[in-house]
Amino acid sequence: MVAGFGDLTILHDVSLDVAVGKVTVLLGANGAGKTTLFRAITGLLPPRAGRIALFGEPIAGRAPHLIARAGIGHVPSGRELFPRMPVGVHLDLGARLCPPELRATLRERVLGLFPEIAERLNQYAGTLSGGEQQMVAIARALMTNPRVLLLDEPSAGLAPKVVLSVFQALAKLQDQGMSVLLAEQSMTFGLSVASRAYIIREGRIVLSGTPAELAAERSVVQAYLGA
Ligand SMILES: Nc1ncnc2c1ncn2[C@@H]1O[C@H](COP(=O)(O)OP(=O)(O)O)[C@@H](O)[C@H]1O
Ligand SMILES: [Mg+2]
Numbered sequence: 080m081v082a083g084f085g086d087l088t089i090l091h092d093v094s095l096d097v098a099v100g101k102v103t104v105l106l107g108a109n110g111a112g113k114t115t116l117f118r119a120i121t122g123l124l125p126p127r128a129g130r131i132a133l134f135g136e137p138i139a140g141r142a143p144h145l146i147a148r149a150g151i152g153h154v155p156s157g158r159e160l161f162p163r164m165p166v167g168v169h170l171d172l173g174a175r176l177c178p179p180e181l182r183a184t185l186r187e188r189v190l191g192l193f194p195e196i197a198e199r200l201n202q203y204a205g206t207l208s209g210g211e212q213q214m215v216a217i218a219r220a221l222m223t224n225p226r227v228l229l230l231d232e233p234s235a236g237l238a239p240k241v242v243l244s245v246f247q248a249l250a251k252l253q254d255q256g257m258s259v260l261l262a263e264q265s266m267t268f269g270l271s272v273a274s275r276a277y278i279i280r281e282g283r284i285v286l287s288g289t290p291a292e293l294a295a296e297r298s299v300v301q302a303y304l305g306a
Contacts, residue, residue, distance in 0.1 A: 080129030080139070082119040088127075089115045090282045097227055102249060102259040104273035106266060108305040112282040113262035114156045117229050120260075121153045122146040133227065147176050152225025156232055156262075158216040162205025166196055166215050169204060173222030181224055189221045192251055210241035214248065227258045234268050246272050266293075266300055278303045 082090040090112050097103045107113050118124040120131055122143035131139040138146050147153070160169060170189070174182045190197040193214045199207060204215055213233050220228060230249070234242040249259060249272050263269035270276060270290040278286040278293075280303050286293070293300050 080119060080126045080131060082115060082124055082126045084124075088282070090119065090126075092129075093279070093282065093284055094129075095277050095284060095287070097258050097260045098275060099258050100253065100256045101274040102253050102261055102272045104261045104263055104269040104276045105279055106263055106269045106276055106300070106304060107279035108264060108303075111279045113279060114231055115282070116279070117153065117156075117231050117260075117262065120146075120229060121151055144176065147223055147225075150224075150226035152220035152223050152228040154213075154216045154220045154228065154230045154233060157235070158212055160204040160212055160215055160219075163203055165201050166204055166207070167200035169215050169219045170200075170222050173219040177222060177224040182222075185222060185224055189218045192221070192248055193218050208241070209237050210244060213237065213241075213245050217245075217248065221252075225257075227260065228252070230259060230261045232262050232264065234263065234265065242268060264304065266297070266304060270294060280304075 080090060080093050081088060093116060105113055105116065115124065119126045122141055125140050129139065130137060133149055133151065136149065138149055170186060177185060195211055196214050196218060204212060207215065233245050237245065246268065253259060261269065261273065270293060273290055275289060276287060276293050277284050278300060285303055286300065
């Protein structure tokens with residue numbers, strides 16, 4: 080798949096697979112093209128060429144809300160919450176994309192996954208800690224009832240201990256059969272949850288493998304990540 084802005088090509092023939100029921104990680108330094116790839120998948124920046132398929136169904140070029148309805152949930156970079164809007168209303172916004180008869184069950188399941196936000200439904204999102212805000216962003220995306228969840232750098236700006244709790248939630252989601260594509264800059268965090276990893280550099284996939292394979296080539300991966 081190829082994508083860019085105007086004459087500027089950012090993603091050059093990027094190709095990857097997200098395994099069903101697994102976490103796949105996209106590792107890349109700042110500016111490598113991770114967010115651009117997510118925006119291409121979610122329809123916010125329609126790709127210039129190539130194919131994007133969801134369980135075999137081509138979705139490239141559709142409007143973002145139709146791609147969301149088809150089953151792609153997006154947790155955007157920087158979370159993009161509304162600081163002066165209650166947590167519960169964020170969940171309702173996500174639920175607008177999911178069939179009405181599913182909403183109550185879904186809400187129960189999502190709040191079961193994040194008990195810490197279940198107690199804060201009436202609180203303004205802006206008053207929560209960074210980790211709690213990340214969980215609200217994930218919960219909002221889950222309320223769309225996705226089949227694949229894209230998570231754009233959920234660890235950004237969080238203390239390592241808080242990252243751990245976000246990643247524990249990810250592991251639980253995977254146990255429930257969710258397919259996840261996770262963008263990360265940190266090799267250690269990324270490889271800790273994933274079953275497969277792709278390294279992106281300057282808009283190209285330069286390496287891929289299992290966490291064990293990549294851990295065996297740690298110095299090469301670190302060089303690609305600019306660390
Ligand atoms: N709206 C835009 N217009 C032009 N270039 C952009 C735009 N957004 C991002 N870029 C460029 O695309 C490249 C990839 O950015 P991005 O996808 O945000 O990387 P990452 O998410 O991996 O940090 C960078 O060189 C960035 O400057
Ligand atoms: Mg980004």
